[in-house]
Amino acid sequence: MDEHEHGQNPHFDLPPNVTCFARTENAANSKRALYLEQLRNRELPYQEFRKTADKLFNRIADDMALQSIENEVILTPIFRAGLSLLPVFMQRITNSRLCSIGVKRNEETAMPEPYLFKVPPEVGDQAKFIILEPMIATAGTMCYSLGMLKQQGYNLNNIEIIAIFCALEAVNRLQKEYPEVHIHTEVVDPTLDDKKFIVPGCGDFGDRYFGT
Numbered sequence: 001m002d003e004h005e006h007g008q009n010p011h012f013d014l015p016p017n018v019t020c021f022a023r024t025e026n027a028a029n030s031k032r033a034l035y036l037e038q039l040r041n042r043e044l045p046y047q048e049f050r051k052t053a054d055k056l057f058n059r060i061a062d063d064m065a066l067q068s069i070e071n072e073v074i075l076t077p078i079f080r081a082g083l084s085l086l087p088v089f090m091q092r093i094t095n096s097r098l099c100s101i102g103v104k105r106n107e108e109t110a111m112p113e114p115y116l117f118k119v120p121p122e123v124g125d126q127a128k129f130i131i132l133e134p135m136i137a138t139a140g141t142m143c144y145s146l147g148m149l150k151q152q153g154y155n156l157n158n159i160e161i162i163a164i165f166c167a168l169e170a171v172n173r174l175q176k177e178y179p180e181v182h183i184h185t186e187v188v189d190p191t192l193d194d195k196k197f198i199v200p201g202c203g204d205f206g207d208r209y210f211g212t
Ligand SMILES: O=P(O)(O)OC[C@H]1O[C@H](OP(=O)(O)OP(=O)(O)O)[C@H](O)[C@@H]1O
Pocket: 078, 079, 080, 081, 082, 103, 104, 105, 106, 110, 112, 133, 134, 135, 136, 137, 138, 139, 140, 141, 142, 170, 196, 204, 205, 206, 207
């Protein structure tokens, strides 16, 4: 049986700024790993995909020490797929505020095409940005987003990413270009296909979650 069916990774090394749940001891027989594997099933209808993704997000939030974050939190979903994670995290961090980043990946070239960037007013120096983005494939979208935050003068050390599926290529690129930024992901998959989709991945997360 393929290793991915158990939510495990092949044994490539990961950069130090990545925490990958599938590689932790807790992954064995965990609900998180089970939900992740269910999301890989392309036959799952969108209602089930959404339900399963929401259960996974709740488990992730349960396992993070969100209540103990002392800094102001700016939740930063990357539209559109990142919006799927927003309700769970907003419910848990009730005084968080929203930074909106809109980027559409060009379907032919896979290059990021930004259309929205809006930070709330008067963000303090110590504010923690939590970027919500289920899929990091080439990392083009993420590098654009981090570049915008850096350009606005925000401290990269105060930025964390919550992802679900990352490609190895993406985490290596992020380590090179933004080593200060920590990535929490459920899994790191080994490759991209010729359309720059994560393999094995789960297909188009946004389309599957929103039923489009
Ligand atoms: O790492 P990258 O190669 O940049 O790819 C990842 C991006 O692609 C997807 O978004 P997409 O633009 O397809 O839009 P969606 O969120 O509306 O589905 C995904 O949600 C990421 O934002």
